[in-house]
Amino acid sequence: MEYLNTEEFALMMDNSDPLKKYRNEFYFPKHSNGEEALYLCGNSLGLQPKSARDYIEAVLDDWRNLGVKGHFEGAHPFTTYHESLGEQMARIVGAKKEEVVAMNSLTVNLHLMMVSFYRPEKDRFKILIEKNAFPSDQYAVKSQLEFHGYDPQTALLELEPRAGEDILRTEDILELIKNKGKEIALIMIGGLNYYTGQAFEMEKITQAGHHMGCTVGFDLAHGAGNLNLSLHDWGVDFAVWCTYKYMNSGPGGIAGCFVHERHIKRKDLPRFAGWWGHDKATRFLMDDTFVPIEGAEGWQMSNETVLSMAALKASLEIFEEVGMKALVGKSRLLTGYLEFLINSLGSERIQIITPKQPDARGAQLSIRVLNSDRSLFRAISDRGVIADWREPDVIRIAPAPLYNSYKDVFDFVQILKKELGL
Ligand SMILES: *Cc1c(COP(=O)(O)O)cnc(C)c1O
Numbered sequence: 001m002e003y004l005n006t007e008e009f010a011l012m013m014d015n016s017d018p019l020k021k022y023r024n025e026f027y028f029p030k031h032s033n034g035e036e037a038l039y040l041c042g043n044s045l046g047l048q049p050k051s052a053r054d055y056i057e058a059v060l061d062d063w064r065n066l067g068v069k070g071h072f073e074g075a076h077p078f079t080t081y082h083e084s085l086g087e088q089m090a091r092i093v094g095a096k097k098e099e100v101v102a103m104n105s106l107t108v109n110l111h112l113m114m115v116s117f118y119r120p121e122k123d124r125f126k127i128l129i130e131k132n133a134f135p136s137d138q139y140a141v142k143s144q145l146e147f148h149g150y151d152p153q154t155a156l157l158e159l160e161p162r163a164g165e166d167i168l169r170t171e172d173i174l175e176l177i178k179n180k181g182k183e184i185a186l187i188m189i190g191g192l193n194y195y196t197g198q199a200f201e202m203e204k205i206t207q208a209g210h211h212m213g214c215t216v217g218f219d220l221a222h223g224a225g226n227l228n229l230s231l232h233d234w235g236v237d238f239a240v241w242c243t244y245k246y247m248n249s250g251p252g253g254i255a256g257c258f259v260h261e262r263h264i265k266r267k268d269l270p271r272f273a274g275w276w277g278h279d280k281a282t283r284f285l286m287d288d289t290f291v292p293i294e295g296a297e298g299w300q301m302s303n304e305t306v307l308s309m310a311a312l313k314a315s316l317e318i319f320e321e322v323g324m325k326a327l328v329g330k331s332r333l334l335t336g337y338l339e340f341l342i343n344s345l346g347s348e349r350i351q352i353i354t355p356k357q358p359d360a361r362g363a364q365l366s367i368r369v370l371n372s373d374r375s376l377f378r379a380i381s382d383r384g385v386i387a388d389w390r391e392p393d394v395i396r397i398a399p400a401p402l403y404n405s406y407k408d409v410f411d412f413v414q415i416l417k418k419e420l421g422l
Pocket of ligand 1: 136190219222
């Protein structure tokens with residue numbers, strides 16, 4: 001794509017954008033001057049679909065009108081509400097419907113998956129993670145090691161970029177798995193690193209891990225609803241994600257969880273059980289022997305927060321209409337445009353650390369501000385940009401293809417240009 005650094009070009013792209021109508025299906029926050037903010041933070045909290053309120057009100061109405069009967073009656077009974085969400089999310093992450101469930105929150109699901117899939121043995125007990133993984137993942141992984149009696153100092157292996165580099169090279173990841181694989185019980189990596197915006201080659205990592213006898217799981221907090229994923233075909237053992245980032249389910253929204261088909265009927269896997277994971281045919285017979293559902297649903301513990309699932313439902317209906325193919329198609333063009341415009345500034349003060357190859361990233365560019373404190377970030381925020389600052393020196397900008405426009409990207413770079421004094 002030949003991009004042009006002009007407002008006319010941005011408007012022309014918006015005009016021919018097949019997804020342009022979806023912008024109007026979301027609420028944009030207001031800047032202090034009363035105008036719409038320049039929202040580029042969908043990697044942190046996706047915007048509210050205008051339809052979310054109706055979905056939530058429908059649940060409130062069923063509860064009001066049906067009381068306990070709402071569990072089995074009404075248009076979307078509470079007991080089965082999560083089922084269609086699992087099915088829709090399965091399409092988003094490239095899975096079969098029985099492999100995906102909507103439940104809990106992300107870090108909780110990560111723990112539940114590690115209960116089943118981190119099975120340390122005498123000579124194989126290590127966990128491999130990326131060094132700058134999201135803190136919650138580091139805490140979860142380290143606490144699992146400690147729970148099993150291991151010292152994270154020796155039992156946690158961390159993938160580190162080469163000196164002077166920000167991005168992990170796939171060849172280095174595969175080399176480490178080859179060399180140390182026999183010691184590794186579990187490979188658990190963020191599929192798209194929240195800080196650098198790097199998308200890892202999950203299929204290759206999965207294959208390499210399996211070749212060495214490791215279990216392989218991914219945290220897709222920044223990958224789900226953002227990248228083209230084929231979790232089933234790639235053979236990933238498990239994956240977890242939240243839905244309030246690119247999937248717009250609202251703060252603390254219900255999370256997702258994937259368990260590969262080859263594991264869903266296994267009887268030998270330990271798990272933390274609860275009645276919502278019990279065989280549906282006999283769940284309400286209240287027998288005291290746990291019989292798991294043969295699917296990712298078998299890992300559910302409690303009946304879910306239906307009010308929260310309603311907001312997720314609103315957003316998933318939009319994903320259903322758009323499809324990941326069209327979404328990723330626009331995303332690549334839009335993020336490419338942001339990259340082009342930033343590079344056109346020719347500023348020595350800023351540097352994009354996110355990979356350049358479109359298939360090694362999603363809808364986010366991480367911009368390092370050299371020799372800076374937060375002042376540049378504060379200045380662009382004062383001008384109505386909602387983005388995100390990560391210590392020590394990175395501004396993360398995420399043009400979300402469902403609701404951001406080429407004009408948004410153009411306007412943002414104009415603001416950046418002014419504040420850089422260019
Ligand atoms: C956003 C994010 C989290 C947040 O965890 P919650 O359990 O949803 O609070 C965890 N891990 C990663 C990689 C994230 O990006």
